[in-house]
Amino acid sequence: MLLKKWSYSNTLASKNASPDFIRFLCDRYSYEELSELTLSGGWGVDFEKKQSHFDKQARKMLKVPSSYTPTLKDGYRFYAPDEIEKATILFNSCAQGKSFKTEIKMMTYTGAVFYARAQGKAIKNEHGKIIGIRGVFQNIEIEKGKELKLQESLKRIKGHNKWLHQLAHIVSHNLNAQICSLQLTSRLIDLEGSTQDQEELTSKIKSISDNLECTLKHFNTITSLQNVHKEPKRLLIQEVYNEVITKIKQSTYCKRTIFYTEFSEVEVVEYIPIYLKNILLHLIINALKNKHPDRENEINIFTYEEDGKKYLVVKDNGVGLDQHKIDYLLSRTYKTYSYGEDKPGLGIFLIKSQVEAIGGSFFIESKLGKGAKFTVQLE
Structure with a gap:
C-alpha cells in the first residue's frame, strides 16, 4: 500500500472546523500553495513497500535533483551530522x-545546514497495524537565528552583571579595609613617641599605601573596561601582540627575556579589542614578574584551534604554581576573594572573570618550579 498524501481539508476537519470554512479555504488554496506559503515540506515512508516520498515543497527545500528518489537507506543524509542520533531515536520511536x-x-542535498521544526506520526491500516510514517518539516532558520542571537545577548548581559558584582565587592571590601587600616595606623602614630615605634608604623603605612595603590590600579582597569564600546571586531592577533609588547618593552621587566610567538593556526579572531589587549598584557606581565631566578626567562605566545574553538596561550618557564595555588585562583569568586590573601593573584582572578563574563573559558596548567601555561578560549 502506498502512503496517501494528507490534505489541508483533512487537517481542518480534525480541528472541528465548519464545512463552509473548509470549502472556502480549499477553493482558494491548494495543498502545494499552503506548503509553499508556510515553507513546509511533507515526507512519508511506506514500510510495506519500503519506499520513501518527498512532496514538491520538501524536494525544493532540500534542494534534491529532479531525478532523485529518496530511500530508507540514505534518509539520514538530510540531517546535520551532530543530529543523526537524535533523528534515529525519533524515527524509531x-x-x-x-x-x-x-x-x-x-541538511540539504548540497550540504547546507538549516534549523527546522519537524513533526511526524505513524500511519496505521484498518487493522491498527503501523504501515508507515508521515511527517512535515518547516524551515525556521531565520526565526532560530534571532532566538540564538537573543540567547547570546542574555548570556553576555548575565556575564556583565556578574562582572559588576565582582567590581562592587572588590571596591567595598578591599578599599574599605585598606582605608580603615591606614586611619588606625595614623592614630597610633599620634599616640606613639619613640623613634623605633614610629619607624615600624611608617613601614606599616607604606605597606598599606602600596596595597591601596595596587587595588586602585585594578579598580581603574575594570572601570576603563566597563566604559568602552563592547562590540566584537575582527582582530589580527599579531597586530594586537605588537601593540602590547611595544608597551611592555619599555618597562624593566623585559630584561633578559626571550619571546617566541606563533599565530599561524589562528591569525584572526572576533573579539572586543580592549579586552584582548588587556588579557594579553596582564598575562605577559604575570609571566615576566614570575621569572625563575636561575634561568633565562622564556615566554611562548601562540594560538591554536580545536573542535571549532579558538585559543590563545601564554606559556613561561618561570617559578610556576603548585596545584593548591591553581585551584585557589580558578575557584575564587567575588564572594570568597580576599585581597589580603593574595594580592598578586588578583590580576589573574580579574582576567579569568573578564574572560568568563563574555562567554569564554580560562585554564591554568603548571608545576612548581616548572613554569606555567595560561590558556584563554577566545571563540
Missing part, C-alpha cells in the same frame, strides 16, 4: 507509534 514534534538541524 515513531515507527513504534509514538508521534514527535521537535526542532532539529537538517
Whole structure:
C-alpha cells in the first residue's frame, strides 16, 4: 500500500472546523500553495513497500535533483551530522507509534545546514497495524537565528552583571579595609613617641599605601573596561601582540627575556579589542614578574584551534604554581576573594572573570618550579 498524501481539508476537519470554512479555504488554496506559503515540506515512508516520498515543497527545500528518489537507506543524509542520533531515536520511536514534534538541524542535498521544526506520526491500516510514517518539516532558520542571537545577548548581559558584582565587592571590601587600616595606623602614630615605634608604623603605612595603590590600579582597569564600546571586531592577533609588547618593552621587566610567538593556526579572531589587549598584557606581565631566578626567562605566545574553538596561550618557564595555588585562583569568586590573601593573584582572578563574563573559558596548567601555561578560549 502506498502512503496517501494528507490534505489541508483533512487537517481542518480534525480541528472541528465548519464545512463552509473548509470549502472556502480549499477553493482558494491548494495543498502545494499552503506548503509553499508556510515553507513546509511533507515526507512519508511506506514500510510495506519500503519506499520513501518527498512532496514538491520538501524536494525544493532540500534542494534534491529532479531525478532523485529518496530511500530508507540514505534518509539520514538530510540531517546535520551532530543530529543523526537524535533523528534515529525519533524515527524509531515513531515507527513504534509514538508521534514527535521537535526542532532539529537538517541538511540539504548540497550540504547546507538549516534549523527546522519537524513533526511526524505513524500511519496505521484498518487493522491498527503501523504501515508507515508521515511527517512535515518547516524551515525556521531565520526565526532560530534571532532566538540564538537573543540567547547570546542574555548570556553576555548575565556575564556583565556578574562582572559588576565582582567590581562592587572588590571596591567595598578591599578599599574599605585598606582605608580603615591606614586611619588606625595614623592614630597610633599620634599616640606613639619613640623613634623605633614610629619607624615600624611608617613601614606599616607604606605597606598599606602600596596595597591601596595596587587595588586602585585594578579598580581603574575594570572601570576603563566597563566604559568602552563592547562590540566584537575582527582582530589580527599579531597586530594586537605588537601593540602590547611595544608597551611592555619599555618597562624593566623585559630584561633578559626571550619571546617566541606563533599565530599561524589562528591569525584572526572576533573579539572586543580592549579586552584582548588587556588579557594579553596582564598575562605577559604575570609571566615576566614570575621569572625563575636561575634561568633565562622564556615566554611562548601562540594560538591554536580545536573542535571549532579558538585559543590563545601564554606559556613561561618561570617559578610556576603548585596545584593548591591553581585551584585557589580558578575557584575564587567575588564572594570568597580576599585581597589580603593574595594580592598578586588578583590580576589573574580579574582576567579569568573578564574572560568568563563574555562567554569564554580560562585554564591554568603548571608545576612548581616548572613554569606555567595560561590558556584563554577566545571563540
